[in-house]
Amino acid sequence: MSLPLFQTPKPIDAHFKSDGDIVLFNGNVQDLLTEIPDKAIQLVITSPPYNLGKDYEHRVDIEKYLEQQTEIIAELCRVLKDEGSLCWQVGNFVDDGEVFPLDILYYGIFKKFGLRLRNRIIWRFGHGLHASKRFSGRYETILWFTKSDKYLFNLDNVRVPSKYPGKRHFKGEKKGQLSGNPLGKNPSDVWEFVLQDWEQEIWDIPNVKANHPEKTDHPCQYPIELVERCVLALTNEGDWVLDPFAGVGSSLLAAIKNNRHAVGSDKEKEYIDLARERIFSYFNGTLGYRPLGTPVYQPTGKDSVSKVPDEWKEVYAQRTMLEEKGEYDK
Numbered sequence: 001m002s003l004p005l006f007q008t009p010k011p012i013d014a015h016f017k018s019d020g021d022i023v024l025f026n027g028n029v030q031d032l033l034t035e036i037p038d039k040a041i042q043l044v045i046t047s048p049p050y051n052l053g054k055d056y057e058h059r060v061d062i063e064k065y066l067e068q069q070t071e072i073i074a075e076l077c078r079v080l081k082d083e084g085s086l087c088w089q090v091g092n093f094v095d096d097g098e099v100f101p102l103d104i105l106y107y108g109i110f111k112k113f114g115l116r117l118r119n120r121i122i123w124r125f126g127h128g129l130h131a132s133k134r135f136s137g138r139y140e141t142i143l144w145f146t147k148s149d150k151y152l153f154n155l156d157n158v159r160v161p162s163k164y165p166g167k168r169h170f171k172g173e174k175k176g177q178l179s180g181n182p183l184g185k186n187p188s189d190v191w192e193f194v195l196q197d198w199e200q201e202i203w204d205i206p207n208v209k210a211n212h213p214e215k216t217d218h219p220c221q222y223p224i225e226l227v228e229r230c231v232l233a234l235t236n237e238g239d240w241v242l243d244p245f246a247g248v249g250s251s252l253l254a255a256i257k258n259n260r261h262a263v264g265s266d267k268e269k270e271y272i273d274l275a276r277e278r279i280f281s282y283f284n285g286t287l288g289y290r291p292l293g294t295p296v297y298q299p300t301g302k303d304s305v306s307k308v309p310d311e312w313k314e315v316y317a318q319r320t321m322l323e324e325k326g327e328y329d330k
């Protein structure tokens with residue numbers, strides 16, 4: 001999917017300017033934050049480094065990692081508007097096979113700065129490593145905090161089609177009237193995106209395009225679509241969206257695409273260069289991306305990978321027979 005041609009390109013600044021449009025800062029986020037005035041940002045949204053020893057990070061002990069993050073979070077709270085939001089997308093830190101859910105570790109830090117949790121959103125996906133000593137991990141979370149109780153939440157911008165739009169109240173004063181909302185229903189706190197494309201990439205299904213349209217060389221990108229829902233619900237046009245760990249600019253693209261101002265930093269020049277290229281492609285109409293609301297892929301049963309292989313048919317048949325008799329011991 002490509003965006004329409006003839007978008008008017010906006011200038012990309014290397015340093016923060018309150019009257020600018022887009023800022024791509026190549027350097028440490030703490031240096032960028034010194035340039036941003038108090039209460040300038042409506043939404044901070046990011047996926048921070050998880051301290052897993054990826055190409056772009058040096059693994060340190062978990063206490064040290066959280067200490068470093070606390071210093072950055074203090075500054076992020078300073079630049080956040082009173083009616084603003086902060087969305088922190090994380091998974092697990094794993095040490096010697098032991099799992100440490102990062103959102104649990106981060107929660108106390110945000111509370112210390114007076115933020116209030118509105119949702120712990122589950123981002124579910126159907127792919128990933130197959131674990132052998134624990135259940136395979138298939139979700140990460142987004143902690144959505146607000147700075148105060150008076151916060152912006154544009155639910156109507158992100159409603160999704162309801163399953164039963166024709167449902168009516170069956171008793172009481174409203175009996176017979178439609179019970180839903182014509183704009184659709186609340187998308188809930190369990191989100192499922194990009195299943196189709198990532199699974200195709202992992203399984204390399206023949207005759208299907210193997211790469212997700214957004215994939216770059218960055219090892220830990222998140223989808224534009226995931227950020228877009230937050231941008232639409234938690235900001236208005238013209239607001240500033242900040243991603244302190246911007247990678248290849250997925251959050252910035254979600255903001256720019258929806259007429260918000262976007263500022264992001266990354267310490268790796270390679271990622272900032274890729275982010276700049278992606279922003280250029282957005283303006284010239286060649287950026288590949290999954291539009292918000294694209295239905296999630298359900299296997300048809302016709303793909304060879306979704307059929308029971310011949311070698312396993314006997315075991316499956318025996319199991320089905322025992323299940324029918326109620327004798328299968330799980």
Ligand SMILES: C[S@@+](CC[C@H](N)C(=O)[O-])C[C@H]1O[C@@H](n2cnc3c(N)ncnc32)[C@H](O)[C@@H]1O
Binds near residue numbers: 028251267
């Ligand atoms: C999980 S990735 C974010 C990827 C991003 N969400 C995307 O879709 O491209 C974290 C990023 O933080 C950057 N980073 C880590 N520590 C940083 C720091 N102190 N200042 C700026 N960037 C940093 C890394 O280079 C990495 O690209």
